Amino acid sequence: MGPFGMETTPGFPDTFAGFKSASVDENLGHSMEDKMSDMKHFLMDPHHDNTAVDSFLGLGMENMGLTSKMEEFSHGFDVSFLPDYGGVNTFSTQDVEAGLKFEILDGILDGVDEVEDIYASHELSSIVNHFPPETEVKKNELEGDPYGLMNFSSESYSPGISGSIGLAEWSKETVPYAESQIVSSEKVKDSWDTNESEDDKKPLSTFIGSWIKRKNRKQKLLNTACSRLDSSRERKSCESYDFRPRKGPMKKYIHTSMEKTFSDDQLTLSESEDDISVTKTSRTKSDRRKNQRIWTLDEVMNLVDGISHFGVGKWTDIKNHFFHYAAHRKPVDIRDKWRNLLKASYNEKHNDGQAEEKRKSVARSIPKDILHRVRELASLHPYPFSKSPCIVHDSSRSRSTSKNKKKKSG
DNA sequence: CTTAGGG
DNA sequence: CCCTAAG
Secondary structure, three states, rough: OOOOOHHOOOOOHHHHHHHHHHHHHHOOOOOOHHHHHHHHHHHHHHHHOHHHHHHHHHHHHHHHHOOOOOOOOOOOOOOOHHHHHHHHHHOOOOOHHHHHHHHHHHHHHHHHHHHHHHHOOOOHHHHHHHOOOOOOOOOOOOOOOOOOOOHHHHHHHOOHHHHOOOOOOOHHHHOOOOOOOOOHHHHHHHHHOOOOOOOOOOOHHHHHHHHHHHHHHHHHHHHHHHHHHHOOOOOOOOOOOOOOOOOOOOOOOHHHHHHHHHHHOOOOOHHHHHHHHHHHHHHHHHHHHHOOOOOHHHHHHHHHHHHHHHHHOHHHHHHHOOOOOOOOHHHHHHHHHHEEEEEEEEHHHHHHHOOOOOOOOOOOOOHHHHHHHHHHHHHHHHOOOOOOOOOOOOOOOOOOOOOOOOOOOO
């Protein structure tokens, strides 16, 4: 028995299962375990309909096959709960489904960012070869693709998904064959750099390349969907829908620690020091923008609610009570968002009557009523801000001027 | 560990 | 978003 008893799952290829166990053993104890449990809860939750689950499973398995080193998604994915969702009823607004799919897709795309990691492991080829033939594929459609690896997306698995995201483009741009008997990392990397020219010989890389190219556009769609999903969600039912796979904190900022260790100990060579620091800065710089999700309107509203409930500064409380469904929003992020909101409200106040819809404005896409609430809260709770343009110094307004000076009542 | 402040 | 210093 493996860690998750997956070998017993009928139709699950041995190679795949073996690979899975190995990977799990390596990475056990990773911080994404809570996310996984969240995911399971989500999937088993009767609130969500089969279509979403189905498509998710399809995408998830595909993803696992392709990205062997993808920590989070490939981690403890337990297929054994698959038949358990029978008899669920639906809460399936299309928004939810779409949102879910967007999340999944985006996660996959994120994982694909680590292209080198993907190809670093040679398990890829074997996985491709042993991919479950049980996969629902209409064989007559996919003559060139015996396992339906490249083509499974729209028709076979989830009819709804092609319309919303354009996953059907996969089949358009991809590959005659998933055969890829042996995909050596060098070959793939080579074609990765030149990935426009020879799409005949290196199908997989081309496939993934085009995939990544669309990532940005899909990110937008994702955010839209999430926003709508949030809006349609009940405030009470804060089930975790956020299982978007992300890079764990595992191999983060190795350079930083290395720099400290080495520069202190030995390595008085200026050369290496310079090299390291350069590496570090560029690395972090590129990482900055990488995992950043724009705040949805609903999140902003949650934030405002949370602040009006707990007050400014209780970021952890706000996170736990208003953002416990969002694994990615750390208390610091919430505070940062509040900081930005203050700036936004400040800007809006200065603009006043003129040029409200400035595209440059920080307050763009944030409704006025939200900003109004922000301003009220800002005046209600003092925020330690050295430059603090946010504190209202307007006495022409009738009341609440005395309040904002000190909130200390006891 | 949490928050504030700066990048 | 990330990192660091300070309570």
